[in-house]
Structure formats: C-alpha cells, structure tokens
Amino acid sequence: MAENIVTCQKIRKSFPGVLALDDVDFELKKGEVHALCGENGAGKSTLIKILTGLYGKDSGRIIYEGNEINFKSVQECRNNGISLIPQEIHLAQDLTVAENVMMTQYPVKHGKVDWNAMREKTLELQKRIGCENHFTPDTRVGDLSMGHQQLIEIMKAISTELKVIAFDEPTSSLSDDETERLFHLIKELKEQGISIIYVSHRLGEIFKVCDRVTVFKDGKYVDTKVINDVSAKSLVALMVGRETGGYLKEKNYTDISRKVLEVEGLCWDKKVKNVSFFLNKGEILGMFGIVGAGRTETARLIFGLEKKERGRIKINGETVEIRNPRQAVKRKLGFVTEDRRGEGLSTVSSVQWNITMPYLKKLSSSLQTIHHKQECDNAQKLSAKLRIKAASLDDSAGSLSGGNQQKIVIAKWLGAESEILIFDEPTRGIDVGAKAEIYRLMEQLASEGKSIIMISSELPELLSLSDRILVYRDGEINKEFTEVGDLTEEQVLHYAIMKDEGGDKL
Ligand SMILES: Nc1ncnc2c1ncn2[C@@H]1O[C@H](COP(=O)(O)OP(=O)(O)OP(=O)(O)O)[C@@H](O)[C@H]1O
Ligand SMILES: [Mg+2]
Structure with a gap:
C-alpha cells in the first residue's frame, strides 16, 4: 500500500x-x-x-x-x-x-x-x-x-x-x-x-x-x-444519504390544440439547416444530438442571439421577428443557457440582483421607479420555490455552489414570467440530488402550462422527461419521436449518428 x-x-x-x-x-x-x-x-x-x-x-x-x-x-x-x-x-x-x-x-x-x-x-x-x-x-x-x-x-x-x-x-x-x-x-x-x-x-x-x-x-x-x-x-x-430510483415522469400536461411556438425552415450559417418543429402548450420537447449538431444554435436563433438567414418563427400563431434577447423576453421567452457563468449569471452580483434583473427591467419600463419591496418579495418567493441554498439573498451568486447557481438562473426567468422556456443542458455540473429537484421543477412548470424545450446530452433525463424528442444530426432534425414511453437510449442515439433513411422522415 x-x-x-x-x-x-x-x-x-x-x-x-x-x-x-x-x-x-x-x-x-x-x-x-x-x-x-x-x-x-x-x-x-x-x-x-x-x-x-x-x-x-x-x-x-x-x-x-x-x-x-x-x-x-x-x-x-x-x-x-x-x-x-x-x-x-x-x-x-x-x-x-x-x-x-x-x-x-x-x-x-x-x-x-x-x-x-x-x-x-x-x-x-x-x-x-x-x-x-x-x-x-x-x-x-x-x-x-x-x-x-x-x-x-x-x-x-x-x-x-x-x-x-x-x-x-x-x-x-x-x-x-x-x-x-x-x-x-x-x-x-x-x-x-x-x-x-x-x-x-x-x-x-x-x-x-x-x-x-x-x-x-x-x-x-x-x-x-x-x-x-x-x-x-x-x-x-x-x-x-438514501437510495434513489430513476426519475419517472408522472403525467402529461400537453395541450395539443395549442401550438405556442412554431419554427419553419430555419437556416443559419450551415449549422442550422432547414429546421422546422413546433412546441405545444404544457409540453416538454426534448432535443438530442451530439455536440455541435445544431441544437444550441437553434435556441440562440429563436432567442435573438443570432440572426437567422431564413425561416419563420411564430409565437401563439403570430409571426414574430425577434432581433435581440430583449425582444425575446418581451415575447415571454426564457433561455437557461448552457454556459451559466458566461451568459446566465453575474457572479459578482447578489443572488437577489440576478433573480430580479429581467423582471426589474419590466418593472422599470412600466413603472419608472423600481419597487424595492416588491423586488425583495419576489426574489424571496422564487428562492423559496426553488430551494436556493444561500445564507442571504445579498450573497454574491459566485459564492454559491454550482447547483444553486443554476437555480438562480432558472429563478430569474420565472421572475420574468417566461411562458416558453428553453433549457440548454440544465443539469450539467449538477449533482444527483439537485438534478432530481430540477426535473421536478420542470414538470411543475409544465403542469402550470409553461412550455419547455429541453436540450440535453443525457439520454436518461431526456427519455424520462420529454413528451416528444427531436434528434438532431449535422444541423438537421433527423428524427422525431412522438412516443417516448418505450424508447431505448440506443434507438435515440442511432438517429444522432446515422442518417435517417427510413420512410417516416419529418
Ligand atoms: N466564498 C464563499 N463564501 C460564502 N460561502 C461559501 C463560499 N464558498 C463556499 N461557500 C458555501 O460553502 C458550502 C460548500 O460549498 P462548496 O463550493 O465547497 O461545495 P461543493 O461541494 O463544491 O458544491 P458544488 O458541487 O455545487 O460545486 C456551500 O453552502 C457554499 O454556498
Ligand atoms: Mg464545487
């Protein structure tokens, strides 16, 4: 030894x-x-x-x-x-x-x-x-x-x-x-x-x-x-400190009569090739693909972080032009980015500031002055709902653990009253306990009628949470699975790697 x-x-x-x-x-x-x-x-x-x-x-x-x-x-x-x-x-x-x-x-x-x-x-x-x-x-x-x-x-x-x-x-x-x-x-x-x-x-x-x-x-x-x-x-x-089983989706809340988001023929810089799909109200739509397959780019286009070359985006049936994230927020879109430190979170600012930032903007544009008490209450409420573990909301976000930082980013979008939420690798770097909490939270949001796009490279979580799964390959949607119940990881992975030559292509 x-x-x-x-x-x-x-x-x-x-x-x-x-x-x-x-x-x-x-x-x-x-x-x-x-x-x-x-x-x-x-x-x-x-x-x-x-x-x-x-x-x-x-x-x-x-x-x-x-x-x-x-x-x-x-x-x-x-x-x-x-x-x-x-x-x-x-x-x-x-x-x-x-x-x-x-x-x-x-x-x-x-x-x-x-x-x-x-x-x-x-x-x-x-x-x-x-x-x-x-x-x-x-x-x-x-x-x-x-x-x-x-x-x-x-x-x-x-x-x-x-x-x-x-x-x-x-x-x-x-x-x-x-x-x-x-x-x-x-x-x-x-x-x-x-x-x-x-x-x-x-x-x-x-x-x-x-x-x-x-x-x-x-x-x-x-x-x-x-x-x-x-x-x-x-x-x-x-x-x-206990045995955990796999997380199992409990219920389907999807309202298939209401398409909250429709994307038609989206194209950008050879990374997104003619992508079309829709998202129903209350649905969790999974997006799988190997790194670089075009999922994050699609999300960035929808959110106005990149300028699309072609294609149309409709929200609640209405064609919209979203040129920047500010306009996306106005349309009640939220984007929990993969790179929470780079884009999602200001680590030097307080927990409260991070949670209320987009909400703050909304308040300040309509009310001129920011209501300090309301802002505090709101941050408190969200932090309790998400069980953010911080000694005080005045702590800098950077001093919190990774899982808690991710919850702050989610809280911030909930504070902005987002109706369509895009989660890009939401559980990356997060431990098993916090993962289960994030899953529960996503389910809860869907049950409240919010619609979710979940980009993930972890098949077990995609399979247990998604109502439908889109598989990207090389910038295109290569396969759509409308029934997720009995799917295996191998089946999904297959379409991320192999071109779909079958007759049931989208
Ligand atoms: N600089 C700091 N100031 C205040 N609290 C801190 C600081 N660093 C860590 N903490 C707190 O100490 C506890 C342990 O944090 P630590 O970062 O060591 O956890 P961890 O195991 O690395 O978690 P993670 O997996 O999320 O990275 C947490 O409650 C955290 O919020
Ligand atoms: Mg750590």
Missing part, C-alpha cells in the same frame, strides 16, 4: 452563515487518482481550495509528505508542488500562452525579461503534455477553446515540480474530444507518480479514471471506498 502524501485531519471552515466543512478528514495516497464526490454544497471545492492555498482553514491539520504544513498562498502551495485546476479558468485573455504560463516566474537576462527563454520553456511544457501542435507560445489565450485554456492551467501547474494536483469539475466545459485528452493526461500524470484529486459529479468519469472515492455530505465526511468495491447505485446512495 502506498503511503499518504496528504492527510487532512478535522478540517473546519465556515463562511458567514454556512459551515462549509465540519471537521472533515481526507487522505490522499501517493500516485493515486482520488475522486471527491457529494451533492452541491457538500464542501468539495472548499476542501481543495484550502489544500491548494486559496482559502485558509479555521482549524484542523494538513500533513504533507510527513510534515504539518500551513502554506499561506496559492503561490506558496504551487512552489511546494500542490496545484489547483479550478472549475472556472481565470487566465489573462489578452496575454499570450507564454506570458500566462510564466506569469509569476518571468526569466530575466541582463535585467530584462528573456522572451526567448520564456517561449522555449513554454514550448517544453507544451511538449510534456503533448499540445505543441495545437497552439504556440505566442498564441493569444483569448483565442483558445476552454479545453486548451485548461491545458495552460495544467502547464502552469507542472512548471514547478508537481506532486499533488486537484481538478475541480474539469470536464464541465469540455467537448468529448477534450475530455478524452484530459483523461489521457491524467493517466500520464499518475504514471509519473503525481497524486490527483478529482472532483466531479459525473459518476461515469469517476469510475473511469479514479482509484478511490471519498464522499462528503453537507460539509461532513461520509466514507472512502476503493472504486472497484462500489457500485454507481451505492455511491449515489452515499451522496444523497
């Missing part, structure tokens, strides 16, 4: 109004990949932020390579071989790859920055992780994909001698290819004897890349298991 490289004993950390970590223990062995799981708000990010110097702890001990440590900063941790790859990458977008990687350790020659040495060192690091063909040391970081930006964080981490690296939900904004590349890299780091902490909600990934798993719940340590000794079901049970 390998020895521990890190032992955390009774780590305690509180934030105003929240005990994030309640005397938790955690042990990391040399050269292992150790998953840290738990529902939203369990304290996973907090623990790895403490370990990597981003936060201080209130009490407890961290033993690293046999000695108790008390590193005071990210830099001090990094210099001693402990690094964090955060969930949100914060690189200087206008600087080059080399400048970002060498930020804190510019090589100097004759009193000046040695740019050549900097490029060389960066290229060397690129070669170590096999990305020298994807970009150069001089590439501007803002021009790179999220996956590549993450590689730059990894290069920063390995630029000093690395012993422990913690990944916080590393795949949440990666494509499938980028995810595969990351797994490969993790394997290589492990082979070099580096110890890895892997925080993720995706059980499939945990079973694929991890050796052991530790579960936290509500700031408390629950258990540690060898991955081969645990089933997905029992892992979920540890996380939520």
Whole structure:
C-alpha cells in the first residue's frame, strides 16, 4: 500500500452563515487518482481550495509528505508542488500562452525579461503534455477553446515540480474530444507518480479514471471506498444519504390544440439547416444530438442571439421577428443557457440582483421607479420555490455552489414570467440530488402550462422527461419521436449518428 502524501485531519471552515466543512478528514495516497464526490454544497471545492492555498482553514491539520504544513498562498502551495485546476479558468485573455504560463516566474537576462527563454520553456511544457501542435507560445489565450485554456492551467501547474494536483469539475466545459485528452493526461500524470484529486459529479468519469472515492455530505465526511468495491447505485446512495430510483415522469400536461411556438425552415450559417418543429402548450420537447449538431444554435436563433438567414418563427400563431434577447423576453421567452457563468449569471452580483434583473427591467419600463419591496418579495418567493441554498439573498451568486447557481438562473426567468422556456443542458455540473429537484421543477412548470424545450446530452433525463424528442444530426432534425414511453437510449442515439433513411422522415 502506498503511503499518504496528504492527510487532512478535522478540517473546519465556515463562511458567514454556512459551515462549509465540519471537521472533515481526507487522505490522499501517493500516485493515486482520488475522486471527491457529494451533492452541491457538500464542501468539495472548499476542501481543495484550502489544500491548494486559496482559502485558509479555521482549524484542523494538513500533513504533507510527513510534515504539518500551513502554506499561506496559492503561490506558496504551487512552489511546494500542490496545484489547483479550478472549475472556472481565470487566465489573462489578452496575454499570450507564454506570458500566462510564466506569469509569476518571468526569466530575466541582463535585467530584462528573456522572451526567448520564456517561449522555449513554454514550448517544453507544451511538449510534456503533448499540445505543441495545437497552439504556440505566442498564441493569444483569448483565442483558445476552454479545453486548451485548461491545458495552460495544467502547464502552469507542472512548471514547478508537481506532486499533488486537484481538478475541480474539469470536464464541465469540455467537448468529448477534450475530455478524452484530459483523461489521457491524467493517466500520464499518475504514471509519473503525481497524486490527483478529482472532483466531479459525473459518476461515469469517476469510475473511469479514479482509484478511490471519498464522499462528503453537507460539509461532513461520509466514507472512502476503493472504486472497484462500489457500485454507481451505492455511491449515489452515499451522496444523497438514501437510495434513489430513476426519475419517472408522472403525467402529461400537453395541450395539443395549442401550438405556442412554431419554427419553419430555419437556416443559419450551415449549422442550422432547414429546421422546422413546433412546441405545444404544457409540453416538454426534448432535443438530442451530439455536440455541435445544431441544437444550441437553434435556441440562440429563436432567442435573438443570432440572426437567422431564413425561416419563420411564430409565437401563439403570430409571426414574430425577434432581433435581440430583449425582444425575446418581451415575447415571454426564457433561455437557461448552457454556459451559466458566461451568459446566465453575474457572479459578482447578489443572488437577489440576478433573480430580479429581467423582471426589474419590466418593472422599470412600466413603472419608472423600481419597487424595492416588491423586488425583495419576489426574489424571496422564487428562492423559496426553488430551494436556493444561500445564507442571504445579498450573497454574491459566485459564492454559491454550482447547483444553486443554476437555480438562480432558472429563478430569474420565472421572475420574468417566461411562458416558453428553453433549457440548454440544465443539469450539467449538477449533482444527483439537485438534478432530481430540477426535473421536478420542470414538470411543475409544465403542469402550470409553461412550455419547455429541453436540450440535453443525457439520454436518461431526456427519455424520462420529454413528451416528444427531436434528434438532431449535422444541423438537421433527423428524427422525431412522438412516443417516448418505450424508447431505448440506443434507438435515440442511432438517429444522432446515422442518417435517417427510413420512410417516416419529418
Ligand atoms: N466564498 C464563499 N463564501 C460564502 N460561502 C461559501 C463560499 N464558498 C463556499 N461557500 C458555501 O460553502 C458550502 C460548500 O460549498 P462548496 O463550493 O465547497 O461545495 P461543493 O461541494 O463544491 O458544491 P458544488 O458541487 O455545487 O460545486 C456551500 O453552502 C457554499 O454556498
Ligand atoms: Mg464545487
């Protein structure tokens, strides 16, 4: 048995109004990949932020390579071989790859920055992780994909001698290819004897890349298991503290006599090719497809975020021209985007501000002045309805856990009284408990007569929630399933990959 490289004993950390970590223990062995799981708000990010110097702890001990440590900063941790790859990458977008990687350790020659040495060192690091063909040391970081930006964080981490690296939900904004590349890299780091902490909600990934798993719940340590000794079901049970069955749709609320949205012959930039469909009142319409199949683009066109080249959109039977999101909001459309941080949420603003923003605009245009009390009441009501877990509505949205941030985005659209809601990957990065809550919420909204388009890459949730499913392939709707009850994942997947040659094409 390998020895521990890190032992955390009774780590305690509180934030105003929240005990994030309640005397938790955690042990990391040399050269292992150790998953840290738990529902939203369990304290996973907090623990790895403490370990990597981003936060201080209130009490407890961290033993690293046999000695108790008390590193005071990210830099001090990094210099001693402990690094964090955060969930949100914060690189200087206008600087080059080399400048970002060498930020804190510019090589100097004759009193000046040695740019050549900097490029060389960066290229060397690129070669170590096999990305020298994807970009150069001089590439501007803002021009790179999220996956590549993450590689730059990894290069920063390995630029000093690395012993422990913690990944916080590393795949949440990666494509499938980028995810595969990351797994490969993790394997290589492990082979070099580096110890890895892997925080993720995706059980499939945990079973694929991890050796052991530790579960936290509500700031408390629950258990540690060898991955081969645990089933997905029992892992979920540890996380939520109970056995959960699959979520089953209860009832159909669709009013097929009322089409609230009709899309005819929508075309845009080779990514959306002649797309036509309709959405009934009270319906949940699922959209499946592999990444890049055109689902998000369709949603962006409907919402006025992109300008369509051709096609017609009708709302409640009336042809509408939606040129920007403001007009979409006026038409009572809501769009819960895939990228909640980029488009859905202002992380520096308060929970309340985020919830009331579109609602606020509506109030201010009709009433001139904003009614503070009404705004407060509304935010309170929505936050209670969605069970948002925050110490106060004045907390910054960015300080909340991922699942709670997603609920804020949904609350904001409910506050704007949206009637047609488009959810793009609504449960991405959200734990099983919060997922079930979001599902229930979507069902409830449908039962209240709201109409929902649900874009998702997770077949189990699409199959259990959708009334109908449209399968996209290469910018087109390749198949419509009007009966979802007995469909299997394989049947749906088939049409996402293979062209529909059958006679029953749309
Ligand atoms: N900077 C902060 N200020 C105030 N509260 C915080 C802060 N960071 C975390 N918290 C709170 O501490 C608790 C634990 O949060 P943490 O981010 O560690 O959870 P998590 O397990 O990473 O959840 P998720 O899966 O949603 O990312 C939550 O209740 C969260 O709201
Ligand atoms: Mg987290």
